[in-house]
Amino acid sequence: VKLHILGCHAATPRSTTNPTAQVLESRNQLFLIDCGEGTQVQLRRHKLKFSRIDHIFISHLHGDHFFGLPGLLATFRLMGREKDLHLFGPEGIKEAITIILRLGEAETGYTIHFHELKGSDSECILDSEKISVHTIPLDHRIYTNGFLFRQKPKLLNLKIEVIEQYGIDTAQFLNIKRGSDARLKDGKVIPNSELTLPPPKQKSYAFCSDTAYNDRILPFIKEVDTLYHDATFLESESHLTAITKHATAREAATLAREAKVERLILGHFSSRYKDLHAFLEESRPIFSQTFLAEDGAVFEW
Amino acid sequence: VKLHILGCHAATPRSTTNPTAQVLESRNQLFLIDCGEGTQVQLRRHKLKFSRIDHIFISHLHGDHFFGLPGLLATFRLMGREKDLHLFGPEGIKEAITIILRLGEAETGYTIHFHELKGSDSECILDSEKISVHTIPLDHRIYTNGFLFRQKPKLLNLKIEVIEQYGIDTAQFLNIKRGSDARLKDGKVIPNSELTLPPPKQKSYAFCSDTAYNDRILPFIKEVDTLYHDATFLESESHLTAITKHATAREAATLAREAKVERLILGHFSSRYKDLHAFLEESRPIFSQTFLAEDGAVFEW
Numbered sequence: 001v002k003l004h005i006l007g008c009h010a011a012t013p014r015s016t017t018n019p020t021a022q023v024l025e026s027r028n029q030l031f032l033i034d035c036g037e038g039t040q041v042q043l044r045r046h047k048l049k050f051s052r053i054d055h056i057f058i059s060h061l062h063g064d065h066f067f068g069l070p071g072l073l074a075t076f077r078l079m080g081r082e083k084d085l086h087l088f089g090p091e092g093i094k095e096a097i098t099i100i101l102r103l104g105e106a107e108t109g110y111t112i113h114f115h116e117l118k119g120s121d122s123e124c125i126l127d128s129e130k131i132s133v134h135t136i137p138l139d140h141r142i143y144t145n146g147f148l149f150r151q152k153p154k155l156l157n158l159k160i161e162v163i164e165q166y167g168i169d170t171a172q173f174l175n176i177k178r179g180s181d182a183r184l185k186d187g188k189v190i191p192n193s194e195l196t197l198p199p200p201k202q203k204s205y206a207f208c209s210d211t212a213y214n215d216r217i218l219p220f221i222k223e224v225d226t227l228y229h230d231a232t233f234l235e236s237e238s239h240l241t242a243i244t245k246h247a248t249a250r251e252a253a254t255l256a257r258e259a260k261v262e263r264l265i266l267g268h269f270s271s272r273y274k275d276l277h278a279f280l281e282e283s284r285p286i287f288s289q290t291f292l293a294e295d296g297a298v299f300e301w
Numbered sequence: 302v303k304l305h306i307l308g309c310h311a312a313t314p315r316s317t318t319n320p321t322a323q324v325l326e327s328r329n330q331l332f333l334i335d336c337g338e339g340t341q342v343q344l345r346r347h348k349l350k351f352s353r354i355d356h357i358f359i360s361h362l363h364g365d366h367f368f369g370l371p372g373l374l375a376t377f378r379l380m381g382r383e384k385d386l387h388l389f390g391p392e393g394i395k396e397a398i399t400i401i402l403r404l405g406e407a408e409t410g411y412t413i414h415f416h417e418l419k420g421s422d423s424e425c426i427l428d429s430e431k432i433s434v435h436t437i438p439l440d441h442r443i444y445t446n447g448f449l450f451r452q453k454p455k456l457l458n459l460k461i462e463v464i465e466q467y468g469i470d471t472a473q474f475l476n477i478k479r480g481s482d483a484r485l486k487d488g489k490v491i492p493n494s495e496l497t498l499p500p501p502k503q504k505s506y507a508f509c510s511d512t513a514y515n516d517r518i519l520p521f522i523k524e525v526d527t528l529y530h531d532a533t534f535l536e537s538e539s540h541l542t543a544i545t546k547h548a549t550a551r552e553a554a555t556l557a558r559e560a561k562v563e564r565l566i567l568g569h570f571s572s573r574y575k576d577l578h579a580f581l582e583e584s585r586p587i588f589s590q591t592f593l594a595e596d597g598a599v600f601e602w
Binding site: 011015037061067106142 | 315364391401443
């Protein structure tokens with residue numbers, strides 16, 4: 001799994017900082033998460049192929065998380081896209097996108113499947129052979145979802161030497177990898193556990209931004225490999241979290257520790273902070289495996 | 302008058318090129334013309350103060366001319382803008398902008414006056430003490446206007462030595478500058494022509510993009526100081542102009558020559574051309590005072 005941070009800053013795009021957008025790369029699929037203004041340029045800079053994106057997830061409809069979307073959808077068309085696109089986002093996103101594209105008389109030429117979200121409980125919004133995606137209800141000024149990505153179990157690994165010893169036919173291999181027992185020519189049954197090793201661990205990623213501190217998300221982010229969490233402020237500005245519904249680095253670290261995640265990435269920094277090192281200093285005493293998102297950073301696990 | 306080219310390229314924003322946006326600076330006012338994605342970042346790069354923009358003109362509703370607008374309007378709010386904003390653009394722009402801002406529950410905090418355009422004839426859309434703006438109906442795939450900016454006449458210049466010779470009272474100066482005759486204490490009238498010199502020339506600018514070649518614009522652009530014209534293609538690709546409704550460098554030069562403008566700026570280059578010098582080579586034999594728009598260029602006259 002690779003996570004490409006295209007932008008990680010709050011509010012408005014600037015010369016050197018970009019609003020929220022990320023690409024999660026898993027088993028050859030690219031999942032775009034949020035799409036602030038300038039995301040299509042960031043995709044180009046990071047050499048991520050537009051044609052590999054079939055799923056876009058929008059957490060909420062504040063501009064710094066979706067004003068890059070109309071441009072990206074229009075560019076897909078200019079590039080001659082024909083493949084379907086799945087777009088997940090809050091109710092209302094379909095109307096907005098449809099009106100904007102209609103004004104430009106720009107038929108997309110490809111089908112957009114709008115999956116409008118309005119539930120206040122977590123729900124499974126994508127369930128494929130390779131991955132599942134669940135919403136994580138967040139606590140922000142407007143309706144907002146985080147997203148939990150979890151790879152599907154891979155097939156079991158065969159113990160080749162045991163298989164050969166029993167002389168098991170290759171025709172049974174796929175079923176064994178899926179968990180079936182094997183049957184020998186003489187009718188004898190060999191239990192699957194004797195023939196296989198567990199598959200590699202299913203990797204997981206939880207994106208939680210924008211949000212105030214909210215420990216109701218703990219069951220969803222429990223033991224995920226990587227948690228990206230809103231850290232708009234330092235504790236010195238914690239008085240701003242209640243009205244803005246954002247979190248501090250300390251709060252993000254506390255959730256990471258409670259949820260026993262493997263690593264925490266902080267992001268959505270307010271432009272008031274020139275030196276982001278203070279975010280690490282605040283977070284690491286609570287949760288050591290903390291990292292800073294930076295535009296252009298790539299995390300791999 | 303200064304013209305800041307923030308972006309001058311067709312279709313999609315890229316790492317090094319920006320879609321259409323310009324700022325015309327005239328007598329301390331900034332007029333933003335078109336607003337492709339990334340315009341607010343370009344404004345920052347060029348150190349043009351957001352607070353000095355009170356008028357925005359959108360030629361048409363293709364994404365590369367207006368997808369930067371929602372972000373700019375949202376940033377005005379974040380900056381605490383209270384001043385009114387005047388927004389001129391095709392019918393439909395109000396609905397689109399209103400829906401997008403409503404989705405983010407982002408009250409602007411300042412008033413946007415939407416001036417929706419739908420006429421097919423040129424009309425005066427702004428008429429202030431300092432400047433007038435007329436639409437220039439263009440020939441594009443969707444409803445599109447160019448804009449003609451013309452400074453208002455300044456006050457006449459006083460011939461100070463003549464004024465002193467007659468002993469004319471300072472109380473009469475403003476009226477004389479406005480064209481009135483002067484009256485001496487003995488009742489004698491001195492004609493204005495004896496007391497004044499003509500004001501500096503009123504400067505003018507015509508923005509004509511996107512458009513196919515269309516000689517019906519000649520009366521509007523006649524003898525303007527500066528004409529910016531669509532030059533998406535070279536003549537070698539002139540077969541593409543009919544379907545895309547764009548122009549070639551040669552066509553733009555022909556219009557500039559016929560209209561006897563002072564200078565021509567070519568822009569809206571297709572991304573197929575890596576070396577833009579060919580645009581000058583095609584245009585200058587027809588109209589020598591041709592210049593290339595470049596992102597970041599500033600023209601002054």
